[in-house]
Amino acid sequence: MNPVSSCLPNADPWLAHTVRIASITDEIQDVATYRLEFEDSAVADAYSFLPGQFNMLYLPGVGEAAISISSDPRQRGVLDHTVRVAGSVTGELAQLQEGATFGLRGPFGSAWPIDECLGGDVVIVTGGIGLAPLRPAIYELLNRKDECGQLTLLYGAREPSGLLYTNEFDDWRQRGFEVAVTVDRGTDAWKGNVGVVPQLLDRMPLEHPEQTTVLCCGPEVMMWFAARSALGRGVPAERIWVSLERNMNCAIGLCGHCQFGPSFICKDGPVLRYDLVAPLLRVEGF
Amino acid sequence: MTSECFLPKSELQSLIDCLLGDGFTIVGPMIDQEAIVYGEIRSVDALPRGWTDRQEAAKYRLERRDDDALFGFVVGPHSWKKYLFPPLTTVASAQKTDDGWQMETPAPDSTKYAFLGVRACELAAIGIQDRVFTGGPYVDPVYDARRKSAFIIAVNCTQAAPTCFCSSMQTGPTCSSGFDLALTELADGFVIEAGSDAGSELLARLKTQSISAEQTSEAEAARQQAIDQQTKQLDTANIRDVLLGNLEHPRWEEVGAQCLGCTNCTMVCPTCFCSSVEEVSDLAGENVERQRHWDSCFNLSFSYMSHGTTRNTITHRYRQWLTHKLASWHDQFGTSGCVGCGRCITWCPVGIDLTEEVATIRGNEGYCDLATGEEA
Numbered sequence: 061m062n063p064v065s066s067c068l069p070n071a072d073p074w075l076a077h078t079v080r081i082a083s084i085t086d087e088i089q090d091v092a093t094y095r096l097e098f099e100d101s102a103v104a105d106a107y108s109f110l111p112g113q114f115n116m117l118y119l120p121g122v123g124e125a126a127i128s129i130s131s132d133p134r135q136r137g138v139l140d141h142t143v144r145v146a147g148s149v150t151g152e153l154a155q156l157q158e159g160a161t162f163g164l165r166g167p168f169g170s171a172w173p174i175d176e177c178l179g180g181d182v183v184i185v186t187g188g189i190g191l192a193p194l195r196p197a198i199y200e201l202l203n204r205k206d207e208c209g210q211l212t213l214l215y216g217a218r219e220p221s222g223l224l225y226t227n228e229f230d231d232w233r234q235r236g237f238e239v240a241v242t243v244d245r246g247t248d249a250w251k252g253n254v255g256v257v258p259q260l261l262d263r264m265p266l267e268h269p270e271q272t273t274v275l276c277c278g279p280e281v282m283m284w285f286a287a288r289s290a291l292g293r294g295v296p297a298e299r300i301w302v303s304l305e306r307n308m309n310c311a312i313g314l315c316g317h318c319q320f321g322p323s324f325i326c327k328d329g330p331v332l333r334y335d336l337v338a339p340l341l342r343v344e345g346f
Numbered sequence: 347m348t349s350e351c352f353l354p355k356s357e358l359q360s361l362i363d364c365l366l367g368d369g370f371t372i373v374g375p376m377i378d379q380e381a382i383v384y385g386e387i388r389s390v391d392a393l394p395r396g397w398t399d400r401q402e403a404a405k406y407r408l409e410r411r412d413d414d415a416l417f418g419f420v421v422g423p424h425s426w427k428k429y430l431f432p433p434l435t436t437v438a439s440a441q442k443t444d445d446g447w448q449m450e451t452p453a454p455d456s457t458k459y460a461f462l463g464v465r466a467c468e469l470a471a472i473g474i475q476d477r478v479f480t481g482g483p484y485v486d487p488v489y490d491a492r493r494k495s496a497f498i499i500a501v502n503c504t505q506a507a508p509t510c511f512c513s514s515m516q517t518g519p520t521c522s523s524g525f526d527l528a529l530t531e532l533a534d535g536f537v538i539e540a541g542s543d544a545g546s547e548l549l550a551r552l553k554t555q556s557i558s559a560e561q562t563s564e565a566e567a568a569r570q571q572a573i574d575q576q577t578k579q580l581d582t583a584n585i586r587d588v589l590l591g592n593l594e595h596p597r598w599e600e601v602g603a604q605c606l607g608c609t610n611c612t613m614v615c616p617t618c619f620c621s622s623v624e625e626v627s628d629l630a631g632e633n634v635e636r637q638r639h640w641d642s643c644f645n646l647s648f649s650y651m652s653h654g655t656t657r658n659t660i661t662h663r664y665r666q667w668l669t670h671k672l673a674s675w676h677d678q679f680g681t682s683g684c685v686g687c688g689r690c691i692t693w694c695p696v697g698i699d700l701t702e703e704v705a706t707i708r709g710n711e712g713y714c715d716l717a718t719g720e721e722a
Contacts (some may be wrong), residue, residue, distance in 0.1 A: 115480030146652035311485035316620035322677030345662030
């Protein structure tokens with residue numbers, strides 16, 4: 061449940077590796093995807109990650125930010141981070157150009173339970189930027205499509221302009237992913253669903269709920285409603301997984317910031333089994 | 347290891363001299379700013395000879411003893427974490443070059459510390475921080491290096507403060523393991539025993555005497571006094587479930603209204619390990635140090651995220667501290683985070699006593715089992 065991989069050959073978990081921005085892809089307003097390359101080829105060769113894990117991106121003099129990896133774990137040498145401008149580090153990152161260098165520590169944290177998804181149906185429920193940490197899981201499930209049942213992505217955003225990776229949806233559909241999209245507020249041009257994501261889950265047919273795995277990433281209230289919907293449809297609690305967010309400072313379980321009851325979100329999470337965290341999710345300010 | 351022997355008081359300086367000769371930096375108790383704190387010493391004369399501390403909730407005073415005891419006090423505001431987990435340390439650095447940013451690790455700290463006067467509760471605290479900093483998948487290199495080279499001379503308590511509750515936390519007051527040497531102070535010297543090979547080797551270099559039956563029983567009586575004087579206790583039965591099953595108990599609001607959020611309890615706690623790393627740059631922004639400093643879960647900024655702060659009220663933050671310390675610490679590290687030293691009670695400006703908070707929350711009522719959602 062808690063795979064821990066460290067980016068060899070660093071023995072010191074505080075030491076970042078130098079990375080260079082290979083390319084920048086503007087996604088939506090205030091969101092861009094940064095493709096990073098390690099300066100040290102030995103690090104590049106040793107580096108691997110699992111879907112759902114994150115890196116600490118380090119801008120010297122500014123600080124670090126925990127950013128999920130959004131590329132295909134099987135595509136060696138490709139390391140993408142889809143970043144929304146939200147604070148000082150991500151704001152400074154948005155000022156950088158291709159070729160700029162900074163630091164990276166990672167990968168850290170737990171992964172989406174791909175092996176447990178195999179042999180059954182998978183429903184991914186996510187909203188907004190929450191699709192970024194799930195994209196590696198989508199790629200991996202497509203890589204292993206033959207071993208999976210029905211694959212479904214339920215994705216929402218406040219408005220159509222907040223939807224990520226829309227240019228990939230057709231490819232995902234062709235390769236075997238059902239993709240359903242909804243927005244909280246439509247526009248004149250919007251012809252799709254309007255409403256919150258858990259409603260898509262309420263409406264979709266679940267043929268084998270007891271063999272369905274639900275992967276969920278978004279605001280806690282959205283994940284709570286999605287989980288409630290899944291449970292109501294007969295999905296076992298231990299097959300529902302969520303990715304949680306807390307303040308992260310060290311990413312290695314030593315600084316105390318990201319505690320969530322028994323868990324350190326940085327090393328026990330961010331991906332956690334819903335039934336193990338559900339009682340605490342309802343406690344305000346915990 | 348070795349059996350007990352007797353070290354005359356005049357020989358304590360020889361112990362210090364041996365350690366200095368071996369290249370150790372010796373840290374021991376001394377008086378500073380009207381408190382007994384830990385600092386670098388080179389002589390027995392630096393020790394708080396003839397002084398004791400009087401403690402209660404929100405109160406700490408030094409008083410003269412009617413003897414010349416060197417270790418006739420309990421614990422002060424400092425703990426050894428100040429040396430093993432320094433309040434301010436550089437964990438990494440970055441230099442801007444023509445080829446971009448280069449990342450570096452600071453040169454290893456070669457200081458070897460000898461700690462003189464480590465109490466049983468403090469040995470337990472070091473054991474807990476060992477699990478935090480070196481027992482998981484990631485090892486903190488700063489703590490690890492200092493810990494591995496540290497030489498520990500424990501001192502058995504011969505008295506207890508009204509704030510002490512190590513007996514109920516099963517961490518003291520008698521030192522049983524985790525030391526190189528352990529002392530029990532008598533009027534004219536120390537009963538001394540080794541707890542490691544390094545301790546045995548050092549002990550062999552000292553002019554010790556064989557111990558008399560009288561000295562043995564005198565030392566036993568002195569240690570028993572520290573047990574007998576303890577009045578405070580914390581009921582640890584099912585404490586994890588009692589606290590995590592009572593997260594909405596009205597007592598949290600009451601204690602939250604008293605708590606100033608000052609962070610004193612977390613600063614004096616010998617096991618609290620929260621920290622933050624900040625960037626310290628030169629004016630050109632080309633040489634940057636990543637400096638780690640002690641932080642506290644009582645600080646509002648501690649749970650800040652770009653879309654909101656998790657623990658907005660002092661009530662939330664006190665609940666986080668206490669439930670972590672006494673409950674979820676068990677999940678994370680297989681042990682309580684509390685050793686019963688009582689520092690958080692003494693140094694709380696408003697005298698909040700965690701043992702009273704636990705007793706109130708425990709009450710006579712049940713609690714909600716987190717796993718089943720049912721009353722237990």
